[in-house]
Amino acid sequence: MYRTHNCGELRKKDIGEKVILSGWIQNIRNFGSLFFIDIRDYFGITQIILSKSLLTISLGKEFLIRINGEVIERLSKNYNLNTGEIEIKVSKIDILNSSLPLPFSIIDKTDGSEENRMTHRYLDIRRNLIKKNLIMRHKIFLMIRNFLSMKGFIEVETPVLINHTSEGARSFVVPSRNHVGKFYALSQSPQLFKQLLMIGGIDKYFQIVKCFRDEDARSDRQIEFTQLDCEMSFVNENDVLIFFEYFIKHIFNNIKNIKLDTFPKISYFDAIKMYGTDSPDIRFGMKFCELNDLVHKKEINYLIKQELIVGIKIKKCKCFYTYDNINSILDNIKKLNNENFFWIKYLPDKTFIYSNKSFINKEICSIFIEYFQSNPDDLLFISYGEKKDARNLLHKIRLEIANCLNLINKKIFKPLWIKDIPLFEWEEKNNRYKSMHHPFTSPKEEDLQYLENNPENVRSKSYDLVINGTEIGSGSIRIYKKKIQNIIFKHLGLSKKEIESNFSFFTKALTYGAPPHGGIAFGLDRLINLIEGDEDIKNFIAFPKNNDGKDIMINTPSSLDMDKLKELYLR
Known part of the structure; x- marks a missing residue:
């Protein structure tokens, strides 16, 4: 048996009990014939008293040990610990595994550089700070799943390996071994698949999904990130905004006991005019x-x-x-x-x-x-x-x-909706329009008169959720009629051949009674980071990439040998 109790469990009521604990050595204090040792596991820390006579080898920090002993009352109590009123008088000790000298301290305010901590991420996770962040992430994910399921949403998985298109951000591509010269792309989002689910008669969908974009990484962005993706049938803009405002309020209230005010709504044009950005901080x-x-x-x-x-x-x-x-x-x-x-x-x-x-x-x-x-x-x-x-x-x-001037209070959260984002913006470099949101965003009915000949005047039925100057979510009402979708594709400079090659499955689906539908997606890494008041989303991801998009722990991206390249017909 490795343990009868965990290291955060024992209390004053357990005095006199014979127990077995297993954990890592956090601290050792040598008093000659006695050692006072803090052992730590996932659940907490317990102090043990160990006679030097029981040891056959030297102990070090992060050695994994199993001890048998008796719970006794602690003379010098530590009320900062849940177990601070007791300690364990050890009768037997087993070393389950030794540890090399540590590259950095396993404490909240560690002395490790980011590079060192990312190289030894498995050690970094032992720190309370990272462990608590991952527990918080789990709680939020669980709450999301429970909340949306109770509201009639079902979680559906969509493909990760999809076809590459020229629209949107840069994609990661994956060569196919069985189809020579052809490639998959890693999904940037489940956009088309969730729309197809609505066409398939699914009323409300959600998915906590991994997405991939071959972009420059930074402190608030990863090339591999987690998104909450949602879609609903038979809804308009207000339906979506009302529901997901309630959803965000539910998360803040239940996770941080923060009651958010009603979210103001301003147009994209007013945001630019009043604040110079489409993601204003209104605190x-x-x-x-x-x-x-x-x-x-x-x-x-x-x-x-x-x-x-x-x-x-x-x-x-x-x-x-x-x-x-x-x-x-x-x-x-x-x-x-x-x-x-x-x-x-x-x-x-x-x-x-x-x-x-x-x-x-x-x-x-x-x-x-x-x-x-x-x-x-x-x-x-x-x-x-x-x-x-x-x-x-x-x-x-x-x-x-x-x-x-310290005008920014990190304990205050001020969300707002940015609406009426232009459907297009002109791209000088390529001498054509590109979508401000994405090509499947519906234009506002009152602007349809401009769609054919003055597309720059068309506003979209889109909306971004901004909290404290950070875009947390983005969504829109979707196009559900083929004629409008084809006009959008034309303005984006796509040829009939490109439309047929990349989107024919989707435009055909629109001709089979596609319902009005819309949705939103939230960047969960970014949302959790914001809720916890941190400045780096890497602290909330178990195994993140660094700001160069590398995982320096497993040394990726890495080269392939010539045999593998030949197998994929890349040499």
Whole structure:
């Protein structure tokens, strides 16, 4: 028998019991004839007292041991541990396995570098921090499955090996041995299959699914990621938004005891206009104010030439009174090689300091101070240039200021829906349109009049869920009529041959009484990371890739030998 109890189980009520425990050595304290040892397993830590006379070899950290002994009351109690009122007086010890010296400490705030921890991920998982994250991930997955199942959804698995198409992100391709010169692609999402399930008469579908995109990895993105994929028949936009707002509130309430407010809804165009991004963080103010009319009215010469002038006001910004401490917060912004902005600081004595720009003077500062109805201690930032660049720059300044002034409360969650995303955007590089969402997104009925000849004016029935500036979910009402789907394909520059080769199975399915349907997909790695307030989704994935898309523990991606390449007809 390896154990009668686990290492987190014993309490004061168990004093006097004979027990067997197995676990890894967390700490050893040598008092000469006695050793005080903390042993750890999945469930917790228990202190044991071991006589030196019982040992035949030296012990080390992370040795795996089995001990027989008696539960006794602990003299020096540790109320930080569930087992802190007892300890085990050992009568027998067996070393189940020894351990090499550790590459890093198995403690929450470890001394291991990310590279070292990723190389020895199996050791990193022993840390409470990672273990608790994986337990949290399990609880959320279980809650999702139970919640959706109770609401009439069924979980259906869809294929991972699919056909490659030119639309969407870059795919991983898999050579076929039996079909020479042909390839599968790893699924980027179950999009078409879940739509086919709706055509097949499945009313509500979900799947917790692995997806693959051959993109650059980063702290909030992995090339292999987990998605909650959902689809419903006979629904409109509001049906989807109401249900999944309730769903997200349920998760936050049950996991973190956080009651979220009603999710505001704003259009894509308003998000860009007010915040310079389609994923705004609304936990703090600083909405954009467009200043073109003011600039023209006051004839501010240099700025009149700019396509857009836009600004923000930071209220009661008392900590910045000199050029140096204002410019210090802009170091990261200046790295963007875009300095088309200036600032004005309104001082308590009702004077001001301002950016060293040739076209700025006290008279111009007074114009902006008055227009923004500024009070002493307020700070203004104004960017200018082409519309997209000016807004993007001010968006970055806004976030930098919020971080600098500690305006971002990580315990507050502010979700919102971004709606009415354009159906297309123009791609200069390829001289054609591409889908803003994906090619199967339905246009809004009121914009169908523009679909044939002015597709850039068409808004989609799409919606993104953004929480604290991070896109957590994205979905849409789908096209369910073949005629509209073919028009979309035409605008995307697909030839009849490409449509036939890649999508004929789907367009044919639309002709067999396809129902109106829509859905959404959530990035679960990202959602869990957000709920727990971490900054790196790798901490919530058992065996993640690093930021270069590599698994340095198993050394992948790796080369294939020549025989394997020949077998796949790649040499």
